[in-house]
Amino acid sequence: MRKAATVAGLWAADLWSLLAPRRCSGCDTALLSHEESLCDGCLEELPLTRFNDDPFNAVERLFHGKVPLTAAGALMRFSAHGMVQRILHRIKYAHDLEAAVVLGRLMGQELRDRPRFAGIDSVIAVPLHPRKERKRGYNQSRLLADGLREVLPLEPLHRCLQRVERTSTQTRKGRLARWSNVKEAFVVQDEAVLRGRHVLLVDDVVTTGATAEACATVLLATPGTRVSLFAAACA
Numbered sequence: 001m002r003k004a005a006t007v008a009g010l011w012a013a014d015l016w017s018l019l020a021p022r023r024c025s026g027c028d029t030a031l032l033s034h035e036e037s038l039c040d041g042c043l044e045e046l047p048l049t050r051f052n053d054d055p056f057n058a059v060e061r062l063f064h065g066k067v068p069l070t071a072a073g074a075l076m077r078f079s080a081h082g083m084v085q086r087i088l089h090r091i092k093y094a095h096d097l098e099a100a101v102v103l104g105r106l107m108g109q110e111l112r113d114r115p116r117f118a119g120i121d122s123v124i125a126v127p128l129h130p131r132k133e134r135k136r137g138y139n140q141s142r143l144l145a146d147g148l149r150e151v152l153p154l155e156p157l158h159r160c161l162q163r164v165e166r167t168s169t170q171t172r173k174g175r176l177a178r179w180s181n182v183k184e185a186f187v188v189q190d191e192a193v194l195r196g197r198h199v200l201l202v203d204d205v206v207t208t209g210a211t212a213e214a215c216a217t218v219l220l221a222t223p224g225t226r227v228s229l230f231a232a233a234c235a
């Protein structure tokens, strides 16, 4: 009886998806009821980096000699006009929030059994410029972190890292505001909470690594803090 009810439920869900089809964020085909954001075909073909066990992987090398990250990596490889670009574009510009959470979950599954990323206890999403976040209504990296936390028991400490626009008032704050370089302005809040933590910094795409470097630099200024980085994609 119960099985019949389940089958009927699935059938109803599939019927509903025919009437109002949800679309795959990778290839835009209609999703089946069991598929979330990505169809089975796209899931299978995600261009995974498969290099996260390697301490000399392409993402980690960006930071060698610049900032001492404990580990760094990415789930997928980004290529112009490829599937990853389509998915990230939908996340950023088409309010495809669910796809971000699904990707975040995949990121968590990828990290779960990687010894190099063991011991991470908290997560911070790379903050957007406040103006940009107000305009978009959300920070896509925060959504990735939400998905990640469905898989890994990490405490969200997003509030500890803020991105601020440089103004003369902020510059005068002096000691409280630590500017890592001229291009990026990040500031640590609540230093006491960060002390002794191993933070996972989460970003959507890592290209030159400059933004993540700036974030990690200010976070690491808190004594006893360790920082690792994991991005949905690397260019």
Ligand SMILES: [Zn+2]
Pocket (backbone or CB within 6 Å): 024, 025, 026, 027, 028, 029, 038, 039, 040, 041, 042, 043
């Ligand atoms: Zn697809």
